[in-house]
Amino acid sequence: MARVLNDNNLIAALDIGTSKTCCVLAYPVNEDKAVVVGAGSHQNTGVKKSEIVDLAATVDSVRHAVANAESFINERIKTVVATACVGSLNSMIVQDKLDLGGTEVSQSDVNRLTANAQAKIPVTPDEVLHCIPIDYSLDSRHSIADPRGLSGNTLFLSMHVVTTPPYPVRDMNTAFEQSHLSCFKKVASPYAAGYACLTREEKKQGTAVIDLGAGSTGIGVFYEDQLVYAARIPFGGDILTKDIATLFKTSLDNAERVKTLHGSTLPSATYEQEEIPIPLIGEDENVSLIRVPRARIVAAIVPRIEELFEKIKVLLEQTGFFDICLNFVLTGGGAQLHGINEKAAAVLGRNVRTGHPVRLFDKQEIIPPHAHQSYMNCIGMLRYTTRVLLNTPTHQRDITAPAGNKFVRFFRWFLDNS
Numbered sequence: 001m002a003r004v005l006n007d008n009n010l011i012a013a014l015d016i017g018t019s020k021t022c023c024v025l026a027y028p029v030n031e032d033k034a035v036v037v038g039a040g041s042h043q044n045t046g047v048k049k050s051e052i053v054d055l056a057a058t059v060d061s062v063r064h065a066v067a068n069a070e071s072f073i074n075e076r077i078k079t080v081v082a083t084a085c086v087g088s089l090n091s092m093i094v095q096d097k098l099d100l101g102g103t104e105v106s107q108s109d110v111n112r113l114t115a116n117a118q119a120k121i122p123v124t125p126d127e128v129l130h131c132i133p134i135d136y137s138l139d140s141r142h143s144i145a146d147p148r149g150l151s152g153n154t155l156f157l158s159m160h161v162v163t164t165p166p167y168p169v170r171d172m173n174t175a176f177e178q179s180h181l182s183c184f185k186k187v188a189s190p191y192a193a194g195y196a197c198l199t200r201e202e203k204k205q206g207t208a209v210i211d212l213g214a215g216s217t218g219i220g221v222f223y224e225d226q227l228v229y230a231a232r233i234p235f236g237g238d239i240l241t242k243d244i245a246t247l248f249k250t251s252l253d254n255a256e257r258v259k260t261l262h263g264s265t266l267p268s269a270t271y272e273q274e275e276i277p278i279p280l281i282g283e284d285e286n287v288s289l290i291r292v293p294r295a296r297i298v299a300a301i302v303p304r305i306e307e308l309f310e311k312i313k314v315l316l317e318q319t320g321f322f323d324i325c326l327n328f329v330l331t332g333g334g335a336q337l338h339g340i341n342e343k344a345a346a347v348l349g350r351n352v353r354t355g356h357p358v359r360l361f362d363k364q365e366i367i368p369p370h371a372h373q374s375y376m377n378c379i380g381m382l383r384y385t386t387r388v389l390l391n392t393p394t395h396q397r398d399i400t401a402p403a404g405n406k407f408v409r410f411f412r413w414f415l416d417n418s
């Protein structure tokens with residue numbers, strides 16, 4: 001059985017990404033504090049568009065990232081909390097109610113209602129990542145933070161369930177096994193991103209965190225302090241890089257450099273005159289260069305970024321969550337694209353800001369500031385671990401157990417017979 005903490009109470013957060021794997025090590029202090037003691041990353045060529053396509057390359061990336069983090073403190077990591085970084089994310093709300101007969105709500109009522117709601121999760125081969133109690137109502141009283149001790153006739157629970165298809169998870173498990181790691185908990189990556197960079201006020205008001213990765217974009221909607229929707233779409237920064245490589249007949253590495261150094265979504269009068277040298281693929285890079293006005297690079301990027309935020313908007317509208325997203329916060333490597341906030345705000349018609357990791361952690365400077373976006377999900381998982389896995393009161397706990405599995409059946413039997 002995996003444990004959440006390693007020897008010496010060390011938390012290890014691991015984020016396997018399309019471009020790189022990151023690992024951060026920290027000692028928990030309290031619900032809001034941890035001491036970061038190690039951080040490491042390594043490039044990954046084994047994941048494409050949220051799928052593991054090369055197991056050996058992924059394992060190599062995980063091993064190197066973990067070893068780099070371990071080298072800070074000479075400790076050996078055995079167990080990790082990791083992002084569920086491959087496969088799609090599916091969200092559903094399940095609801096149930098419990099007859100109280102006018103009595104006070106007890107802890108065992110909450111447990112029973114939780115187990116009943118979990119039993120309503122459709123039985124599929126998908127893995128349940130999160131079961132988050134998002135709303136308790138007691139008769140006509142809604143949005144009750146903690147129902148325990150209150151009296152009424154009927155207690156209602158709405159639970160947000162996040163699932164992911166089974167095979168990508170199995171691939172992840174194989175990658176962990178081959179890296180000699182056990183995984184205590186998989187966290188949906190936009191959930192982790194939200195823990196890293198949203199303020200309490202944003203989570204309460206209604207905010208979408210958008211994790212702009214290399215191979216995919218994660219979307220997490222927070223409302224009334226809870227994650228109420230999560231999704232991932234297979235559209236990431238690699239698409240921009242490929243567009244630039246194709247358009248200007250250059251290698252992917254050169255296209256990546258052009259995008260990150262000269263890319264923008266904002267027009268400028270100077271961009272017509274500003275010439276960017278781009279080496280031609282397969283030629284002697286120092287000899288065969290073309291010179292491209294920066295305006296043409298911007299013109300290649302803008303329609304893709306508009307397409308991405310239109311996709312996000314349509315998805316949120318179709319699922320009914322757009323109206324509660326008053327703010328959008330961009331994270332992940334793609335959030336560093338010059339002018340992306342302005343372009344996103346224009347398409348979405350909402351406030352947009354760049355996410356910065358909440359400063360909860362002493363010695364966070366082990367992670368260099370220029371790499372904060374890459375490490376965002378790891379920082380979020382540290383906070384998730386200290387807040388949810390180690391300290392959350394039971395009525396708010398993110399309880400993960402697939403419907404119909406042995407644990408739920410046992411739990412229900414236990415409640416029914418206690």
Ligand SMILES: Nc1ncnc2c1ncn2[C@@H]1O[C@H](COP(=O)(O)OP(=O)(O)OP(=O)(O)O)[C@@H](O)[C@H]1O
Pocket residue numbers: 016017018019020047050085212213214215216217236237238241256259260261263331332333334335336337338373374
């Ligand atoms: N300054 C920049 N401008 C534009 N894009 C950038 C910039 N810096 C990084 N990126 C892009 O960010 C992406 C990498 O982001 P990130 O590290 O969050 O991805 P990942 O976690 O490896 O991928 P995924 O989450 O999709 O598995 C790459 O596409 C990279 O080109």
Ligand SMILES: [Mg+2]
Pocket residue numbers: 016017018189211213214332377
């Ligand atoms: Mg990522």
